[in-house]
Every structure is written in structure tokens, then in C-alpha cells.
Amino acid sequence: MKVQEFKNKLENTLRGDLKVLQDKNNDWVVKGFIDIYKNIYTISIDTKVISKIIELMLFPTISKFARSNKLKMVLAEHQNFYPDITFIDERDGTVFAVDVKSTYRVSNTRVNGFTLGAFTGYFRNRSSGKNITMPYSNYTCHLVLGVIYTQQPNKIDEEKIYTIDDLPEIVSVVSDFDYIVQEKYKIANSRPGSGNTKNIGSITEIEKLHNGNGPFAKLGADIFDDYWMYYQTRDMADGGNTPYSNLKQYVAYKKKLPDAKLLNTIDEEL
Numbered sequence: 001m002k003v004q005e006f007k008n009k010l011e012n013t014l015r016g017d018l019k020v021l022q023d024k025n026n027d028w029v030v031k032g033f034i035d036i037y038k039n040i041y042t043i044s045i046d047t048k049v050i051s052k053i054i055e056l057m058l059f060p061t062i063s064k065f066a067r068s069n070k071l072k073m074v075l076a077e078h079q080n081f082y083p084d085i086t087f088i089d090e091r092d093g094t095v096f097a098v099d100v101k102s103t104y105r106v107s108n109t110r111v112n113g114f115t116l117g118a119f120t121g122y123f124r125n126r127s128s129g130k131n132i133t134m135p136y137s138n139y140t141c142h143l144v145l146g147v148i149y150t151q152q153p154n155k156i157d158e159e160k161i162y163t164i165d166d167l168p169e170i171v172s173v174v175s176d177f178d179y180i181v182q183e184k185y186k187i188a189n190s191r192p193g194s195g196n197t198k199n200i201g202s203i204t205e206i207e208k209l210h211n212g213n214g215p216f217a218k219l220g221a222d223i224f225d226d227y228w229m230y231y232q233t234r235d236m237a238d239g240g241n242t243p244y245s246n247l248k249q250y251v252a253y254k255k256k257l258p259d260a261k262l263l264n265t266i267d268e269e270l
Contacts, residue, residue, distance in 0.1 A: 001069065001089045003141045003183070006096055010145065011181040013065040020061055021054065021147075021177045028149070028172040030057070032162065040162040043173050045151060050174060051102040054147050055084065058100065062145075071096075076133055082117055083142070086133045097139040099184075102147040103202075104174070111209070114146055114202040115193035116184050119228040144187060144202075146180040146209065178206075185224035186212035190247050192233065200228055215247055 023029055030053055032040040043049060062085065066073040072088040083097035101114040122128045126137040152173045162170055180187070184200075187209050193201035203214040216224040227250055234240040244250040 001071075001092065001094055003096075006069075006087070006094075007143065007181050007183070009069060010062075010065055010098075010143075011179060013061060013068075014058070014145070014179045014181070017061045018177060020057055022175065025175075026177070027175045028177075031167060031170040031172060034164075038164050040164070040166065040170065042156050042158055042160065042162070042170065044158055045156065045173050047102070047104065050149075051147075054102050054149075055100045058145075058147075074133055078131075080131055082122060082132045082136075083139075086139075094140045095134070095138055097133075097142040098145050099143070100145045100147070102149065104149055104151045105176075105206070106204075109206055110204045111148055111206060113189075113193065113204045114144060114187070115197075116144060116188055116200040116202055117142075118198055119192070119200050119231055120198045124229050142184040144180070144182055144184050146182070146187075146202075148178040148180070148206065148209075149174040150176040180209050182209065182212040183221070185214075185221045186217040187214045188216050188224060188228075190215055190227065190250075191245070192231075198233065198236075219247075 019029075021028060030043065032042045034040050043053070063073060065071075066087060070089070070091065072090055074086040074088065076082070076084055076086075083099045085098045085100070087096040087098060088094075089096075099117060101116070103111045103114050105111050117123065122130060122132040122136050127135050129135055152171060152175070154171070156171060156173055187202050189201045189203050191201050193199040203209060208214060216227070227247070230243070232242045234242060237243070244253045
């Protein structure tokens, strides 16, 4: 299966099944956690909790997509493994990496941003099997299934315990879901994601996320790979002096090296 065909079919499957996540009012169908005594505890606005629940809710739809397209679906063995899902088309040997990510809107046009996986470890050692389902180089392409949502603006009473009869009055902590399915390099930014981990950050404009129009989109996957394989944070660099922290600095740095073959078209795009 071709990459574009895979991408389109996955996105169409998800968009056709939005009711998995939201009701007719676009509110999240999940209201809380229930115990054996039928007590319901509200969900906090914690993005990690929300992200994991969304991921679990989408798996049946994604499994249906795999079956209908004759794809073998392999889930990551551990939480810190990449990618979340590996799809194998055994008819032609195509292997797709799909990472499920979620983020929230900060305005009508922007989101907080996705983290797009590590730029160390398996990303640099592409024959390694550590923390990855199969070596990075075995994958035909690397895609992000991104879920975008809006956070509930009003404070949720996390101390209150509800019953089944209270379901209609429990406020959903998020709403208004949207999906993107894009190749990772097309929505990657030239800066790391938030936090102290060595993760690639994404662009944040919603329209550009939908269109796959990040700074590496026209430059291509080779430039994206080279940029992030040699990117260093201050704690990684000798003396804290990083060789580059954006694309213009990257070009200047690469021009100093004997082999600058990747730079043939990058100046024009920048």
C-alpha cells in the first residue's frame, strides 16, 4: 500500500467514526471512572490521562481499519516503545509506524503542540531494536495520528462523587475533537518539544497541521532526519555550545562541513 493511500484511508476511517469520542453536542463521551459500587469519579484535566484514554478508545476503530485493509497490526510492547502501532502490509512488505498523539487548542487557530518522539536513541541508531518495535530503518514511513480537542474552561469539581443517575449533569473535561494524520517530518518543528526530554516538537498552527505544512515539508525527510540526528541540546553539547538551534543556523553549520550535499535546495526554500 502506498503511503498516501494508507494516510487517506486511516484519516477517513477516523473521521467517519467521531462518535467514538464525542456525542451530538461535541462533548467527550467519557465522563469519569466508575467503580464496582457504581460511583463515578470525574476525570482531571491532566493531559497524560486524557491522552491515554483517547488512545484506548481509538484502538477498536484502528483495529477495524487494519482488518478491512488486510494489514497486520502490532502494538508497542511497552509504554515507552516507539511507535504506538506498527502496521505491516504483508502483500508488498510496506511497514508503517503510527504514533498516537493528542493536544489541546490554545486558540481557534493554534494548539499547544505535539511531541513527535525522541531524536536520540533509536532515531539516531537506526538499526537498533532498543525501545522500538522494529529498527527505525525498517519502516517505510513514520506517521502521526494526532487528536486535537478543546479543554473545558470551567473548573471541574474533582472531589465530588457522582452516581449513574447523575451522568447527564457531569461536565465533560474536553470537547470538539478533530484528527490529523500526517507524516512526522511534515509537521515537525525545528525546536524540541516541551519538557526536559529529548523529543521533537511539532508546529502549532492547526491549518498547517492539517495540510502537513511544517518547515521540513518542502525540504524533505532527508533534511529532517539529518537536522534531528545531529541536533544537540545544551546538556548534550561540549561546553554547552550547540552547533545550531534553528534551520538557518543549521545551514550555516553544514556549509562549514566538507560534505554539504544535502544543502542543494535548502537555501531556496528558506
